[in-house]
Amino acid sequence: MKILGIESSCDETSVAINSDDKLTANLISSQDFHAKYGGVVPELSSRAHLQIIIPLVKDALKKSNLELKDIDLICSTAGPGLIGALLVGLTFAKGLSYSLNKPFVPVDHIEGHIYSGFLMEDKPEFPYLTLVVSGGHTILVLVKSFTEMKVLGTTVDDAAGEAFDKVSKMLGFLYPGGPQIQKNAELGDENKIDFPVAETKGYDFSFSGLKTAVLRYIQKNYPNETKLTQQNLYDIAASFQKAVVKALTQKTKKAIENYNINSLSLVGGVAANKKLREAFTDLSYKYQKKLVIPDLQYCGDNAAMIAFRGKTLYDSGKRFGLDYPPYPSFRFEDFK
Ligand code: KG4
């Protein structure tokens, strides 16, 4: 079976081809130009997706030695994400499906991340616990099979990636903030400032208080911003990163202790974070659980995970008309 996957929910256009269970292409075109605006500009994002999607599909086919007529299944992210951006990939995929007379599967972006560990050679084993940490979501999920999962907790305010991006902006670094904080934190002392970890119920997370704590710390200690030295910035970045990693690890640890799991997984854009990966490696040793963290190319937004999730839905017997979803606004929660 030859599967075409398309992802266009935010600032990455990605096209993947899975040919007889082998990933033959996973092309990702990142819209770096948003950096100068300090965040993703939705309208510019939609236009950039439009410009690149056809060349990217052609390149993916060429790389896989296939032609469009060889494709058996077309999968596309249908939400959540920026509406205009989603519409580009979704309507393109539906158009292809209609013209080729091949089935179409709409995929929830978060579910794409949740199963992204399966893109690795060493795959997660059900039931597994996965922490989805991206720019828009922070969700702890117990994954029982390809058709059953339970959301244990989520953020009550900002997502972890959003907190990285906002604090990065406060410190004057570029967008996206996660990689910038990580880079600057390497030169800082993570024990310099004791930033708070929010107390939340159950397995929920909260990062808005931490973000405010960073702002208050700067306002209180450096009322005249020019006094902030480069070393101060490094120390703030390192101490903030430590608090985020602690918050994420604490709840994951609690879930490992309370649920019977075979594997542990860390997915989404923030899963690229070195300190977080180290913390999860420590957890996996401590509790003797198999750990699956996707390679960097599968942590950020990519179509390989969309093609994979689409295939599992199709294999489990799910079929979708081209009128589904009627508009790309349904949220992760609507699937449950
Ligand atoms: O999953 P993703 O690519 O897009 C969404 O679905 O949101 O995640 C993007 C997020 C951004 O907030 C970015 O700052 C964060 O992932 N990120 C990181 C790192 N690399 C990307 N956060 C912390 N450390 C990193 N190394």
Ligand code: ZN
């Ligand atoms: Zn994502």
